[in-house]
């Protein structure tokens with residue numbers, strides 16, 4: 001059952017985990033936050049030089065409740081990063097579906113840190129609607145079509161120069177929230193491009209804002225639209241559990257994967 005995990009040496013797994021849990025892989029004492037740590041090799045534990053308490057690699061972290069062998073944990077993590085479906089992961093690992101969903105949710109919540117969003121020259125902003133794709137029989141034509149249910153509004157800021165994307169699930173009136181979101185992430189000397197939606201016209205007092213550029217035969221939302229279609233393709237292929245409750249987690253997972261898509 002665990003044969004695929006057995007090939008990775010324990011020491012390598014610990015290095016991988018260290019880099020996931022701690023910034024730059026620097027061990028930190030979970031009791032006092034001190035960085036002066038002694039490694040007790042034979043016990044596989046660590047010793048804080050300030051408060052003198054001992055701790056293990058995972059204690060005090062979001063992985064403290066991990067109950068599967070660590071090499072298998074790393075395999076699951078790579079499955080999640082590579083978009084291996086829960087169904088296939090079930091076959092490959094022998095773990096139950098609820099367990100796998102639980103681990104995928106854990107990754108979704110904790111691995112997905114916000115990437116430093118540093119836009120240059122110009123950004124494209126837009127909103128899109130995400131939802132669950134439900135199969136719907138089309139009796140007339142005898143084939144299946146999909147319809148989107150439980151839509152969630154997502155605002156996106158994309159920078160074609162850096163290739164980065166920042167997203168936010170909009171809960172409430174889009175106007176104010178999206179404006180605040182843009183002001184928080186986009187420096188004032190960066191030009192904001194959008195479609196003609198009135199949501200963005202309120203930005204005029206803080207940013208150089210160019211809207212309705214479609215009129216001039218010049219399309220300024222091409223990049224953010226390609227981000228949406230990338231995310232929707234992924235969502236369509238894999239996630240049938242996209243619900244309002246977990247929308248934030250899924251959207252930040254997709255954003256994280258979009259921003260890291262060329263790094264692996």
Ligand SMILES: [Zn+2]
Nearest residue numbers: 029032048051
């Ligand atoms: Zn300590």
